[in-house]
Amino acid sequence: MxxxxxxxxxxxxxxxxxxxxxxxxxxxxxxxxxxxxxxxxxxxxxxxxxxxxxxxxxxxxxxxxxxxxxxxxxxxxxxxxxxxxxxxxxxxxxxxxxxxxxxxxxxxxxxxxxxxxxxxxxxxxxxxxxxxxxxxxxxxxxxxxxxxxxxxxxxxxxxxxxxxxxxxxxxxxxxxxxxxxxxxxxxxxxxxxxxxxxxxxxxxxxxxxxxxxxxxxxxxxxxxxxxxxxANLQVCSDLSDKTQVSNPGIEPSVHRKTPADDIQQLNGTSASPSEQGSGPRNWRSIILEILQDIRPVTGFAADVYLSYIFWSIFTSLVPTLFYFSVWELGIAGTELALLSTLSPIFLGFSPFLSWVRTREGRTTMHVLSLLGLAAYALHRPGHRLLVVTFATAALVIRQVVDWTGDDGHGVEYQGILLGLGLIVSSLSKHANHANNPIWPIVNEYSGGYNKTGIIIAFLAVYELHSRPSHNRQRQTTEKTARTQHAVAGDVRHWLTSAIPLGSLMFSLHCLLSDSSTLIAWSWTGYSNRRAQGPQPNLHGSITLITQSLGLLIPIFLASRQPHFLTHPAWFGYGTISSFVMYQYRDWLGYIGGLNLAVFLMSIIPQVLNSAASASIGRVATTYFLAWLVTCLLDLANVWTVAYAFVPGGVYLRERTDLVLFAQMACLALAFDWPRMKKSAVGLSLPGSVKSYARTLLALLSVSSVLVTLYRWPSSPPQPHHPGPRILTAGIWTVHFGIDNQGRDSQRRMRDLVGDMQLDVVGLLETDLHRIVYGNRDLTRVMTEELGYYVDLGPGPNSHTWGAVLLSKYPIINSTHHLLPSPHGELAPAIEAWLDVYGTEVLVVIAHNGQEEDPLDRELQSRELARIMARAYPHPTIFLGYVVTEPFAPQPAPYDILVTDGKMHDVDHEDLDRWCEYILYRGLYRTSYARLSRGLVTDTELQLARFVLPKHGFGVTNETVEARTLRAFKEELSKDHWFPMDYYGKGKNFHSYHVFGT
Known part of the structure; x- marks a missing residue:
């Protein structure tokens, strides 16, 4: 027409x-x-x-x-x-x-x-x-x-x-x-x-x-x-008489054309409203209908975002408090902030519980929890910790109220939200260099989008507050059903429901709050120029997709097979997966971790539902116990590596297997064993929620892949000075990626490493895939923005403080070592062969133990010397943290590394060193410098510039006199100069020091 x-x-x-x-x-x-x-x-x-x-x-x-x-x-x-x-x-x-x-x-x-x-x-x-x-x-x-x-x-x-x-x-x-x-x-x-x-x-x-x-x-x-x-769809506009002031302009409408309309149009007539049913509707009515239809979608989106806020604040608490523990290298007292998660004990006061269950009470607790996001604006770490601690207490209370179904939704709905919020949180870290963009430990200078996050959070809370009242009939029916299944006075029932919930929260936090944590568990390095297993920045999206698949299981099976996810066979699947993840490495270990992710995500709704059933009449005790279990597992997980700094740590030294066993044993209580069979309420979800959840999971999965492609390296790493065959190496102990102000230091590190044009970098204290460090990847910013090959070193299940190798040169092979440590902390080392301008060069990165354990340091040094001597006469560079004085005789580490390892000190006249050392052989050293620590960490950056001999030739003169010749920098080409910006007062609080030049 x-x-x-x-x-x-x-x-x-x-x-x-x-x-x-x-x-x-x-x-x-x-x-x-x-x-x-x-x-x-x-x-x-x-x-x-x-x-x-x-x-x-x-x-x-x-x-x-x-x-x-x-x-x-x-x-x-x-x-x-x-x-x-x-x-x-x-x-x-x-x-x-x-x-x-x-x-x-x-x-x-x-x-x-x-x-x-x-x-x-x-x-x-x-x-x-x-x-x-x-x-x-x-x-x-x-x-x-x-x-x-x-x-x-x-x-x-x-x-x-x-x-x-x-x-x-x-x-x-x-x-x-x-x-x-x-x-x-x-x-x-x-x-x-x-x-x-x-x-x-x-x-x-x-x-x-x-x-x-x-x-x-x-x-x-x-x-x-x-x-x-x-559909005979038409667009119509009323062309009112311009002289009619009462109805000016055009009011378009949309309606479906019928055969009667054609007849009436031919006759120049139109059916009356009564003949046309409701008649054509104007744009305003259509828009109002659209907004009304959108409200359920916006409500679901607001709930998911508030779940994301929960995970963001909850996962930020421990990194915020552990900043002080790291500086003290022991218990600092701030660990008491972890007890803020035990705030559900206050729900034992009936008036308070009744108020929190109201719309005003829940809104108030939501607003108070948002203080944890606003804490980023505080400059002092102690002030941020106080605010985050208070916000966490409010956060956990309002979350418990939601988990009991007192928000007007079913508990199963809250389980799906909890899983979705975790995936969104992990995806936000995957897209933001392994940092949650709304954490209080980041700001606009360190990759944060705090203001944007806070604005959206307030909009979500407003949507929640202004949401039409829920039909309480379904909620009352579900509570009645749970009450019928809850056995009054049965202590075993609420215990066996609270303990699995606590273990589940710890497991999700420990293993799945970052997409690369499972990869770090399985990482073993390179072989024949290829990574032997998945890489964090390239394969993290697989973890997110697997989590989405795991959460889809209760969505599809809840109404059809309500007892499938509580069957002992499903627990057996999870147990086998955890064993494979712990026992094996590379792709096989990662696949075990992926199956464990499916298992953990799938049981979220059922575990929450069981706790809600058991909490009727005892909300405070049930959820207090659940969060107490989470706290205890958090501490146990830290003690496996921090055993040297905590009382009783020796009993959990390097025993991640015991912690993992405890996790699974606690989760076992959530399943229907023959002598513990519980009549759990079947899971039920509205059809709209299933649709929203499935769609969102699909979008999150696709987004994770697109983020990976967006972050994919645009070109292979290139050395800074390929023509003169110059290699610049540095060693830096980076204090777990937390700067002196308690914020993420990745971008500060990137700026200095980039300015110094480092080709090979050894970073120590880098194992951040733990709860206490926020499950982060310290290498993301530098590898993606500066272009490096990366070897993460021994993973979190190796119980070290971590070592990382960044290289502009292809990594031919790398081997991870756990150095002998009979008494003190376990020391990591990376032995890597690099293709440097066609010549194979050995680089060794190591972090020795502390001065309290001299036997450990001696044994560790002898092992490092053996590794380097075995590679003689190949060009070799040692970049390590070694607690010793220069020229200290054996059994001190210095003489062992230099003499037994057949290495040379980068500058034997520098007597002011204590922890960091650069040793070398088979190369010409042209420059050496030490940069003050600035605001990044408590340790300086040491760096040296070398020239590789011509291909097929070695160093012609390695005498002390030849190696220690001095020259003004003007006598060398500018390729050998370090940046001039760092002379004198320096740049960004960093400057060359010690030598006065």
Whole structure:
């Protein structure tokens, strides 16, 4: 039907088919891309196909981003046409929603929101090109691709089955969708070939699939024309008389055309409202309906975000308090802050419990818990700890109230939220260099987005407070059912429900609060230039996807097989998985950890439900015990490595196996053993919640993969001075990545390491995959922004304080050592062979024990000397933390390493050293310096610059006189100079010191 004017009473109406919207959208979108491509090829062909790897003729087809964003006039014409496309695009989204909306499903509302976000992000990456801001462009592009998943699949699933062409659409549209997602596979492959392997011509092949995505995207939206035609969907506007002040302007409306409408339009008449049912509705009524339909989705989103807030504040407590313990190297007293998680004991006061269960009480506790986010603004670590401690106490109380089902939702719903919040928290760390962006230990200078997080948190709390009252009938029914199954006075019942909950919270926190923790457990280094197992920055998304799969199990099986997840066989699956994770390494150990992740995520709703059933009449005691179990397991986990600094630590020294056994033993109480069988209430979730959860889990999984691709190294690491064959090495004890102000120090470290142009870096005290350090990866910022190969050294299950090797040179092989430590702390070492300009060079990174244990230090030094002497006469560099004085005779470590290890001191005249040493052989040393510690840590950075002999030759003169020649820096080329900015007062509180030059 062509646009026409019909008269409704005294008011004419403009009426046209909604299918024209789809046609106009397709025409404008196609014209925009086709015109840009034609103009780019005609006017700037060789420029538009050129990239940072190759140019014409190796590259001969332009990418989408270069075509639409780099050159005049195609960029401007494209943006004008895309601006014209925006109106039909938004109209298309609204009309699609109007056609598919249903009073029995919230899916169309979610698809509508996805369509809006998709449209806005499309405008973002179109108008903010990669030339303008590469990061923003990529983020918006990733958002667009993520939103394509629900938009396309949801649109197909909710095509009205009553349409005669529904079969056509379900055949045509899926073919475009399949091609769209299948194209992602070669797209990713050729992108890696271009960015990582820098293969000429790979970007041209990548561009083919990039253009294919655009074509399939436009074609998919064009299919909406079929729906609108067969539904007889029309857009109408009331053209009121301009002289009528009472009804000025235009009020558009949408309705479905019927055969009666055609007859009435031919006769110039229109049916009355009573004849048309409710009649056409104006835009305002449609928008109000949309907002009303969106409310359940926004409520679910707010609940998920508040669960994310719970995990963010809860996981920040221990790193905030342990800052003081690290400085004291012993119990500092701040450990008492951990007792803030025992705040559910206050729920034993009935008036307080009654108030907290009210809307005002829950809102108040939510607001008080948000103080934990605002603590980032405090400069003193002690003040931050006080605020975070108070916020945690409020946080745990409000969380317990939710877990009992007193929020108007079912306990099963809270279980799903708890798992979703954990995944969102882990994903936020995966995307933000292993730091939660709203932790109080980060700020805008260390990777934090605190203000944004706080604003969204207040919006979520407001949504919760203003939410319509829940229908309490379902909640009352569930409580009655739980009461019937709870045995009054049965102490065993509440004990066997509280203890598994405490163990579950510890297990989730310890193993799954960061996507790379399971990888660190299995990491063993390199063999034949390849990592032997998964890598944290490249494979962390697999952990997130596995967690999502684990949480899907109770969503799918809860109503069908309610006792499946409490069967002893399922516990056996979890136990075997934990054993494989602990016993094996590399991919096999990681696979065991992934299966354990599935197990832990799957039992969250059932464990929460069991605790809620047992807590009726004893809320305070049940949840106090649960959090007490969590606290005890936290301490036990720390004592396995910090045994030298705590009373009674010797009994848990290096006994992660005992802690893991205790975890699983506590979880065993949640299962239906023959003599302990409990009649647990079956899990039930509303259909809308299942839909929201499944969709969100899919989006989180896709997002994790896209984040990995976004963080993928753009090119192989390159040394700073390849021409003169210069190698610059440094050693730094970085104090667990917490600076003197109690904040994450990754970016401070990046700045100094980058300025010093270090090719090989040894970092010590780096094992942060523990609860006390926030389960972080200290290497993320430097490896991704400066470009390094990384070896993490022995993992958290090796009970050391950690060692890391960063190298600009390929790592041929690496071996992890646990040095002899009969009395004191266990010492780590990394033995790595590097390909330095075609010559194999051995680098040894080590952290010896403290001065309290002389036998340990002697045995450790002898083992290191053996490793280095075995490699003689190969070029070797030792970068280590060795508690000794220069020239100290045996059994002190210095003489053992130098004499027995056949090494040379980097500067035997520097007598002011105590802990850090650089030793070498088979290289020419040209420069040596020590930088003051600044604000990063309590230990200085030592560095030395070497020249590698010509390939196939060795050092011709290694006498003391030859090795200790002095020269002014002006006598050497500038390649051998250290940065001038650090002379005198220095830069960023760092400066060269000791030598006065």
């Amino acid at each position: 062509t646009p026409s004017t019909v008269r409704n009473g005294n008011s004419p109406r403009l009426v046209f088919d909604a299918s024209y919207v789809a046609v106009v959208h397709t025409a404008f979108a196609s014209a925009a891309f086709v015109s840009a491509l034609c103009l780019a090829c005609l006017l700037h062909y060789k420029k538009v196909v050129r990239n940072d790897v190759a140019q014409w003729p190796d590259e001969w087809w332009p990418s989408v981003s270069a075509t639409i964003g780099d050159w005049y006039p195609e960029r401007n014409i494209f943006q004008i046409l895309i601006a014209l496309t925006s109106g039909p695009r938004f109209a298309l989204v609204v009309l699609q929603y109007f056609l598919t909306r249903s009073p029995t499903s919230s899916w169309p509302t979610f698809i509508f929101i996805s369509g809006l976000v998709r449209t806005l992000s499309c405008g973002g990456w179109v108008y903010i090109t990669s030339s303008d801001d590469h990061d923003v462009h990529d983020v918006l592009m990733i958002t667009y691709m993520v939103c394509n998943l629900p938009w396309m699949l949801g649109g197909i699933a909710f095509t009205p089955k009553t349409n005669p062409t529904a079969i056509r659409r379900r055949c045509v549209a899926p073919s475009f969708v399949r091609r769209f997602f299948v194209s992602l596979i070669p797209l990713i492959y050729f992108f890696i070939q271009h960015k990582v392997h820098r293969v000429p011509g790979a970007y041209t092949r990548y561009s083919f699939f990039e253009w294919a995505l655009i074509i399939f995207d436009v074609l998919y939206d064009s299919v909406a024309e079929l729906d609108f035609k067969e």
